[in-house]
Amino acid sequence: MTPLRLFILLNPAIGLVFATVFVVLWLNQRNRPYILMMAGASASYALAVTAQMTIPAMPRIGLNTMTxxxxxxxxxxxxxxxxxxxVGVVGNRRWLLGISAVILSLVAYFFYVDDSLSTRIYVQNLGAGAMxxxxALRLxxxxxxxxxxxxxxxxxxxTGLHxxxxxxxTMRVDVPAGMITPENFGRSLFYSALGFALVILALLLCLTFLLAVALDIFDDLRRERNGDSLTPLLNRRGFEEEADRRLVRLHGAPASVIFCDIDRFKSINDGHGHAAGDEVIRAVGRLIAEELRREDIAGRIGGEEFVILLPQSGHEDARLLAExxxxxxAELHIGALAGATLTASFGVAEAGPNEPLDEVMERxxxxxxxxxxxxxxxxEG
Structure with missing residues (x-):
């Protein structure tokens, strides 16, 4: 076996290894169907390379070519x-089916009707690049x-542009040299370059996708650790960690903190039940989340107490948001309260230059x- 053929054998091996890795990962992350799809892509790639290398070329039958x-x-x-x-970009399958149907139809035409290996090479490679x-653009x-x-x-x-x-x-070298016929295709420069390119690109694409999935899982774990159980906001630990990071990045620019506490919350729990109290907390948490800008963060730091950090905002902006x-x-209508009015109190403080988070939160x-x-x-404030 030549060194080139041995190197090209890495392609199906890479595909099978990553197919196994993605299947094992999916078994532990079944809420992510794209992991299983990637396992299918890796397995199909391994089978494609294997078919191209092992199925004998049969004139007019095209089992190797079409498979x-x-x-x-x-x-x-x-x-x-x-x-x-x-990444949540949907509605792609019609386009993928359409592009694939065109490519495969052209491959079949230039095998069964107008047999041209050179044209088939261009169709498949430029089609793969286009897909x-x-x-990338859909991303x-x-x-x-x-x-x-x-x-x-x-x-x-x-990868697509390459x-x-x-x-x-490679075709400009092979065609004049007569090295692009079905009989000597395996010895052509194109075949050698393709083999090397596929090994590198398959590794690069699979590793990048695997890294993306690993980071997704890490982000979800961090959200679960730092997220509040009732609202779309952070819990106390998550808020303090993120607020500290953002204050450091401000380098002395203005920032303000708002404290919010639901009034007479104990009487809500006592008079209407803890389920009603949870409904009130969820409603207030959603309302706060709706008012946040991209750079703002908020958390629930106690049973009925909330805190908001407003980077790049002074005292007056914070008071306006609190009001x-x-x-x-006060306008919320909570069914479980049977028409009772809900109110909340607020405290506002602007952070001094390089003031620690705990000090401005205390104020x-x-x-x-x-x-x-x-x-x-x-x-107040």
Whole structure:
């Protein structure tokens, strides 16, 4: 066995290894169907390379040509669908089926009707490049853009773009030299370059996708650890960790803290039950989350107590937000309260330059208790 053929054998091995890894990962993360799709893509890729290497070339039958073409196309389609499903970009399967149908139809035409190996090579390689470029551009429509998605975008885009120059350059060498016939295809420069490229690209794409999945899982675990159990806000630990990071990044720029406490919450629990109390907390938490800007963060730090950090906002902006929240809470209609009015009190404090988080939170808490002593349903600070 030649060193080249031994190296090319790495392709099915890579596909099978990653298929196994993704299946094992999916068994522990069944809420992520795109992991199983990626396992299918890796397995299809391994089968495609194996079919191309082992099925004998049979004139007019095309078992090698069509089997490997279908499997390559399936692997590409599953990879693209998995990548886009992961980021929440849906509605891709019609496009993928349409592009795949066109590519496979052209491959079949240039085998059974107008037999041309060179044309089939261009169709399959440029088609694969077009599908990957399509995937990269669709990735830009992701509702949430993480740093790993930026990496994935460039890896997929550059992988797609590379198909055109590599195919054209190697074919320009092979065709004049007569090295692009079915009999000597395995000894052509194109075949050698393709083998090396696929090993590198398969590793790069699979590893990048695996890293993206691992980071997704890590983010979910962190959200579970730092998220509040009743509201879309952070818990105390999550808020303090994130608020500390954001205050450090401000480098002395203004920031403000708002404390919010639901008035007479104990009487709500005593008079209407703990289920009603939980409903009130959920409603107030949702309302606070609706009012936040992208750079703001909020958390529930006690049973009925909430805190908000407003980076790049001074005292007056914080008071305006607190007044708006106070008015909106008073307008809430909670079914479990049977028409009783819900109110909340607020304390506001602006952070001094490089002031520690615990100190500004303490001042905002003092303002909150001043609001409580002043009659509740008011903003102090």
């Amino acid at each position: 490997s073409a279908v499997l390559y196309q399936l692997a590409l389609s599953l990879f693209v669908d998995a990548m886009l499903t992961r 990957l470029c399509f995937a 830009l429509a992701a509702p949430v853009w993480k740093p790993i998605d930026r990496v994935l975008f460039w890896v997929v885009l550059l 198909f055109l120059p590599r195919t054209v350059m 708006r929240l106070r008015a909106r809470i 905002a808490d003092d303002m909150l208790y001043r609001a409580k002593r002043g009659g509740r349903n008011r903003v």
